[in-house]
């Protein structure tokens with residue numbers, strides 16, 4: 001039985017779209033208490049949240065963006081509720097998925113307590129991942145528009161800005177538990193006349209914000225890294241190599 005603890009955040013507004021997406025994040029801060037403080041702070045300033053994300057000479061009273069999420073899951077598997085699902089929390093920032101930019105308006109945001117890249121990518125404890133899986137199952141039961149295909153990483157929806165929940169996050173375990181996707185029936189790819197257009201089409205079919213330019217631009221490379229972070233985390237080259245192409249083809253067919 002999942003235990004929820006209320007830790008209300010004032011940082012939300014009204015949804016303008018129906019819910020059809022779940023976004024997973026890591027908190028990327030020192031610990032759960034600091035992350036909870038930041039996500040519930042109605043007037044955050046730089047001095048309250050020192051860390052590697054800001055320079056030492058940042059003015060202590062410099063305002064920071066107001067942020068929130070619907071849920072925070074700590075390392076012990078404790079789940080905190082910050083914003084009711086009916087409201088629009090502020091976790092996605094500038095982002096896009098399926099050709100739509102206001103991801104906050106249509107998503108439920110889950111912050112998973114983990115130091116992330118700034119704190120040497122700590123492991124996610126099993127008990128924490130079990131709690132995330134249980135939470136996703138609860139959410140799917142409440143919202144018929146949500147299912148394993150509708151769970152994305154923050155890095156998927158903002159590949160040039162964000163890397164969370166990071167390459168250590170065990171997406172395969174979530175897929176095994178039936179709450180996320182994983183490429184199936186992966187077969188070897190043949191050489192392609194135009195591999196860049198091909199991967200751009202496949203990335204876009206999955207949901208990534210990528211234009212079909214036929215050119216390996218920064219946006220495409222960032223989206224490829226986001227894809228690799230989830231499905232081929234051992235090598236985040238950003239290259240359209242054979243293994244990445246095979247995984248992309250399999251997944252885009254599954255979702256298409």
Ligand SMILES: [Zn+2]
Nearest residue numbers: 025026154164
């Ligand atoms: Zn995030």
